[in-house]
Amino acid sequence: MFEYAPxxxxxxxxxxxxxxxxxxxxxxxxxxxxxQTINPATEQDLAAISHGTAKDVDAAVKAARNAYEKxxxxxxxxxxxxxxxxxxRIIQERARELAVAExxxxxxxIKETRDVDIPLVASWFFYYAGWADKLDYAGLGPNPAAxxxxxxxxxxxxxxxxxxxxxxxxxxxGNTVVLKPAxxxxxxxxxxxxxCQQAELPDGVVNIVTGFGDTGAMLVDHKDVNKVAFxxxxxxxxxxxxxxxxxxxxxxxxxxxxxxNIVFEDAALDQAVEGIVNGIFFNQGHVCCAGSxxxxxxSVQDVLLKKLKRRMETIRLxxxxxxxxxxxxxxxxxxxxxxxxxxxxxxxxxxxxWAPNCPMPKNGFWFAPxxxxxxxxxxxxxxxxxxxxxxxxxxxxxxxxxxxxxxxxPYGLSAGIWTEKGSRILKLADQLNAGxxxxxxxxxxxxxxxxxxxxxxxxxxxxxxxxxLSYLKGAN
Amino acid sequence: MRLEVxxxxxxxxxxxxxxxxxxRVYKVNDHKGEFLANVAKASRKDSxxxxxxxxxxxxxxxxxxxxxxxxxxxxxxxxxxGRREQFVxxxxxxxxxxxxxxxxxxxxxxxxxxWHAGWTDKIESVxxxxxxxxxxxxxxxxxxxxxxxxxxxxxxxxxxxLVNTIAPAxxxxxxxxxxxxxxxxxxxxxxxxxxxxxDLPGGVVNILTGNAAELGSWLASHLDxxxxxxxxxxxxxxxxxxxAENLKRVIRPGSYSRKxxxxxxxxxxxxxxxxxxxxxxxx
Numbered sequence: 196m197f198e199y200a201p202x203x204x205x206x207x208x209x210x211x212x213x214x215x216x217x218x219x220x221x222x223x224x225x226x227x228x229x230x231q232t233i234n235p236a237t238e239q240d241l242a243a244i245s246h247g248t249a250k251d252v253d254a255a256v257k258a259a260r261n262a263y264e265k266x267x268x269x270x271x272x273x274x275x276x277x278x279x280x281x282x283x284r285i286i287q288e289r290a291r292e293l294a295v296a297e298x299x300x301x302x303x304x305i306k307e308t309r310d311v312d313i314p315l316v317a318s319w320f321f322y323y324a325g326w327a328d329k330l331d332y333a334g335l336g337p338n339p340a341a342x343x344x345x346x347x348x349x350x351x352x353x354x355x356x357x358x359x360x361x362x363x364x365x366x367x368x369g370n371t372v373v374l375k376p377a378x379x380x381x382x383x384x385x386x387x388x389x390x391c392q393q394a395e396l397p398d399g400v401v402n403i404v405t406g407f408g409d410t411g412a413m414l415v416d417h418k419d420v421n422k423v424a425f426x427x428x429x430x431x432x433x434x435x436x437x438x439x440x441x442x443x444x445x446x447x448x449x450x451x452x453x454x455x456n457i458v459f460e461d462a463a464l465d466q467a468v469e470g471i472v473n474g475i476f477f478n479q480g481h482v483c484c485a486g487s488x489x490x491x492x493x494s495v496q497d498v499l500l501k502k503l504k505r506r507m508e509t510i511r512l513x514x515x516x517x518x519x520x521x522x523x524x525x526x527x528x529x530x531x532x533x534x535x536x537x538x539x540x541x542x543x544x545x546x547x548x549w550a551p552n553c554p555m556p557k558n559g560f561w562f563a564p565x566x567x568x569x570x571x572x573x574x575x576x577x578x579x580x581x582x583x584x585x586x587x588x589x590x591x592x593x594x595x596x597x598x599x600x601x602x603x604x605p606y607g608l609s610a611g612i613w614t615e616k617g618s619r620i621l622k623l624a625d626q627l628n629a630g631x632x633x634x635x636x637x638x639x640x641x642x643x644x645x646x647x648x649x650x651x652x653x654x655x656x657x658x659x660x661x662x663x664l665s666y667l668k669g670a671n
Numbered sequence: 672m673r674l675e676v677x678x679x680x681x682x683x684x685x686x687x688x689x690x691x692x693x694x695r696v697y698k699v700n701d702h703k704g705e706f707l708a709n710v711a712k713a714s715r716k717d718s719x720x721x722x723x724x725x726x727x728x729x730x731x732x733x734x735x736x737x738x739x740x741x742x743x744x745x746x747x748x749x750x751x752x753g754r755r756e757q758f759v760x761x762x763x764x765x766x767x768x769x770x771x772x773x774x775x776x777x778x779x780x781x782x783x784x785x786w787h788a789g790w791t792d793k794i795e796s797v798x799x800x801x802x803x804x805x806x807x808x809x810x811x812x813x814x815x816x817x818x819x820x821x822x823x824x825x826x827x828x829x830x831x832x833l834v835n836t837i838a839p840a841x842x843x844x845x846x847x848x849x850x851x852x853x854x855x856x857x858x859x860x861x862x863x864x865x866x867x868x869x870d871l872p873g874g875v876v877n878i879l880t881g882n883a884a885e886l887g888s889w890l891a892s893h894l895d896x897x898x899x900x901x902x903x904x905x906x907x908x909x910x911x912x913x914x915a916e917n918l919k920r921v922i923r924p925g926s927y928s929r930k931x932x933x934x935x936x937x938x939x940x941x942x943x944x945x946x947x948x949x950x951x952x953x954x
Contacts, residue, residue: 318805334797335937429918436915441908448918605917607944624948625815634950641804645812649944650897651918656945659802659812670937 199511202518204305209296211382214243217251217405218388220258221398224251232381235302236515236524236559244381247406252373252413255402259344259371260419262399267371268341270397276327279366281394283320286313289390293383297355298515300382302524302560303478305516315640316359322642323363326663330368333660339667341369342445343421346414349384350427351377351526352481352582357426358384360657362401363642368666370422373402375414379527381405412438420444422666426483429580429606429651447655447665449483449647451580452608454629455601456486456637457591460495462613466635468502471586474611474637476510476564479522480584481530483652484609486637488577490597493590500568500588507564508551522584525560534562534583541567541576541587572603580606594619598626607649611637630656680710680856682717682880683863685724686873692716697881699856702767710856713879715889718848721877722893725819725846728874733816733844737792743870744788744842750865751781761857762829780834782932787838790939794843798940807952814943816844817920821890823883823903825929829855833862835929836900837876839938845898848877848890852903856880888913898922898942902929 216224229243245251267275286293293316294308303312331337345365349357354376365372376384384403391401404410408431415423415438425435426449439446456474458467474486491499515523525531542548546567555561562583570577570587577587591597601610610629612620620634630648633639640646645656655665664670680699681688693714701707713721732740751758755777762773795813802810820840825832833851840847851859863878879886883904891899891913898920901907907924914921920941927938 432918433915436918437912440911440915450918620950624946630944630946632946632948634948636808636949636951639804639806639808639949641802641806641810643802644804644810644949645800645802645945645947647945649817649946653918654920660800661812661945670940 199519201514203514203516204295204298204518206295206299206516209292209299211242211296215381215385215405216245217247217255218385218401218403219251219255220261220402221392223388232300232379234299235379235526236556238558241300242382244405247375247404247410249413251404252410252417255373255404256344256414256417256419258399258402259373262397263343263371266397267400268369272328272330275366275369276324278394278396279320279324279327279363282390282396283317283324285390285393286317286320290314290317293355293386295516296386297383298523300380301351301354302515302526304520304523305518306520307478312353312356315642316355319356319359319363319642323367323663326364327367330667333663333667335664335667335669339669342666342668343370344419345370345372345422345424345666346417346420347372347374347424348411348414348427349374349376351380352478352483354380355383355387358387360426361424364657364662365424365666366400368663370666371400373404373414373420375404375406375411378405378407415439423447424665425449429653432653447657448653449655449657450651450653451606452483452485452648452652453488453578453580453604453606454484454486454609454611455488455490456611457490457597457601457613457623458492458495458499459614459616459619460492461615463615463635464495464499464502467499467613468506470611470613470635470637471503472506472510475586476522476584477638479525479562481526481582482638484631484638486609486611487581487586489586489588490591490600491588493592496590500566503566504549504551507566510551510553510564512553512561512563513556522564525562525583528560530582531560531562534581534585537576537579537581538565538567538585541570541574544574544576546570546574546576546587572600578604594623598623602628605651608652609633609648677708680708680860680880682711682713683860683866683876683878684717684721685727685877686867688863691881692720699765699854701764707764708857710860710880713850713881713886715886717879718886718889719893721848721879722819722821722890722895724874724877725848726895728872729816729818729846732841732846732872732875735844740842740844741788741791744784744791744838746869747865747871748781748784748788750869751777751784754861754865757861758830758858761861765829765855765857776828776831779831779930779932783831783834783934784838786933787842790842790936794936794939794943797936802947809950809952810947812945812947814843814940815946817942817944818845818897819895820845820847820898820900820942821893821896822847822849822900823887824849824851824859825903826852826854826883828852828930830858830862832929833859835931835934836902839934840900840942841875842939843943845942846875848879850879850881850883850886850890850903853880853882891919892916
């Protein structure tokens with residue numbers, strides 16, 4: 196393994212305020228009921244964040260309603276689009292600052308925020324900006340109507356990217372929004388509020404209320420909300436589906452996953468190894484579509500695992516601000532505890548645990564990239580979403596067995612296929628119950644490409660024309 | 672005088688016509704309140720058997736070519752036309768509609784099947800997509816059936832509502848367990864006979880007669896059901912809560928008209944899943 200000299204990005208590229216209020220009606224409220232948000236790589240405080248109350252939620256929904264009725268729904272699509280283009284440009288201009296902010300608050304490597312998260316945020320706004328004056332072509336007939344006020348709740352794994360996936364199509368379609376970022380990663384959403392001000396977006400079109408799960412539940416429950424969009428765990432998704440039962444609220448739910456990454460004996464194994472590593476260790480495995488179940492054809496198991504282990508020994512874990520880092524910090528103490536518990540359970544049920552020898556920083560939350568081999572489909576680590584850098588390895592003999600094992604999950608978000616045989620890819624892609632299938636690649640995202648799951652991975656799509664439909668009346 | 676041979680109205684599960692395993696029946700009266708028939712009253716066990724039959728038939732039906740599904744749906748329209756008089760008679764007896772009105776309802780049911788038959792091989796032209804992603808990738812989105820659909824046909828129509836509940840589900844390759852109108856069930860049983868002679872594989876459509884409120888909770892909470900159409904229910908909010916347990920796709924009552932000779936593409940798409948496949952482009 197090569198030695199790398201430290202190459203840290205500068206923390207000074209971003210200045211957080213000591214404390215933040217909510218962003219309601221174009222202005223920040225006075226901070227109240229605050230808690231500290233930290234850098235999970237150092238456990239140092241970054242800023243005090245307000246814990247949203249029913250009153251805050253109500254004020255935000257009122258601001259969004261007011262902006263919808265008086266301003267946003269009266270603007271023509273071209274003008275709405277221009278605001279979104281402005282936002283896209285400001286994000287590109289402030290990309291370095293946003294990447295640093297995201298890495299500091301989330302713990303993910305700067306390499307990823309710089310090269311994946313923030314570029315996708317900008318591209319999402321740029322893509323949907325162009326839809327705003329073309330809604331007649333969305334497939335719902337002329338003049339499709341917006342829902343009104345959208346309540347949007349995003350997770351901590353891709354904080355600003357998930358915000359972009361939610362806000363860009365909502366605004367393009369003509370809705371106004373109240374967004375709640377995750378409690379551990381609110382800072383880039385608050386910087387985004389500043390960007391809305393810089394773009395001179397009309398007051399109240401975007402409102403950000405920070406807080407915990409209770410704040411989100413109050414937002415979903417608010418009687419003047421027309422549309423709910425949530426990305427997060429299946430357990431919370433279920434609660435939201437129950438909360439809105441019997442109402443007229445529409446929902447888009449992007450929930451958990453337990454994707455099978457299937458490697459056939461004829462695959463280009465070195466490429467497959469890169470795809471496996473990207474599939475499960477990208478973003479510390481905090482990815483709903485992570486390829487967390489490796490299904491390898493029995494005949495190549497030994498050679499593949501040998502290559503995979505050798506590759507895993509070169510993974511650099513450590514300071515997320517270092518430009519060489521591959522795996523950063525686990526986002527929170529709670530998540531680390533959950534990963535540790537599930538891995539222990541996997542070993543208890545007969546799995547064999549392997550991790551490269553990798554030194555851990557003293558402070559912060561860390562988990563080494565880990566393999567669990569000898570896993571059977573009934574084991575906890577083959578069924579439950581771990582949401583960490585942990586890969587469960589199983590084998591198969593025939594394509595039919597691979598499909599049966601891959602589909603043997605209540606989830607259905609994504610899947611991977613590695614083979615040089617084109618007809619096999621096409622057949623498997625038909626048979627896999629997954630909303631996204633990556634063949635000879637993994638973890639690719641694009642604003643033009645719809646994303647979302649089958650079964651208990653949720654419903655509705657984000658991205659592309661289909662993602663736009665989620666924010667227009669007449670489509671589910 | 673010759674004594675008329677009356678029909679026993681039974682369930683339709685897995686291509687067969689069983690009585691309810693519970694042995695229960697309920698009385699159905701005509702529009703004047705006179706006794707018309709004893710109809711099988713489906714139980715929890717019947718609904719579960721129907722889901723098993725629907726699941727068993729699903730991959731085969733979804734795997735049939737769109738052309739083949741289209742021809743079978745068109746065949747259903749043909750068989751409906753051939754049975755027109757029987758449906759007219761049953762609709763008139765149950766609802767008191769005039770001959771003209773009853774014929775109109777049968778017209779709509781037939782035409783709706785023709786309308787749906789034509790969609791099987793066109794959904795992707797309209798609702799699928801090649802996506803121009805910013806990288807060297809082939810990227811395509813296609814729609815696939817969600818799986819097993821449980822549905823409650825509208826209570827206020829005898830035939831056209833049932834047809835407009837079944838057709839949008841099966842057109843794409845879903846299989847369905849449908850509970851007919853409780854008070855107007857006779858055409859549902861007769862429609863099962865149409866299906867049975869239309870080359871439709873057994874289990875693709877399963878028809879239960881009985882009480883929607885009783886069967887609702889079993890079907891809404893069934894973990895092997897992927898989507899639920901609550902049109903004919905009176906406790907939709909409660910059932911939507913149960914359906915949330917495994918994140919079923921839900922069609923709320925009143926979402927789509929069920930009394931027309933055409934359906935809705937959006938209704939069809941509500942019972943489908945969009946799948947996006949990526950592959951690198953390169954040498």
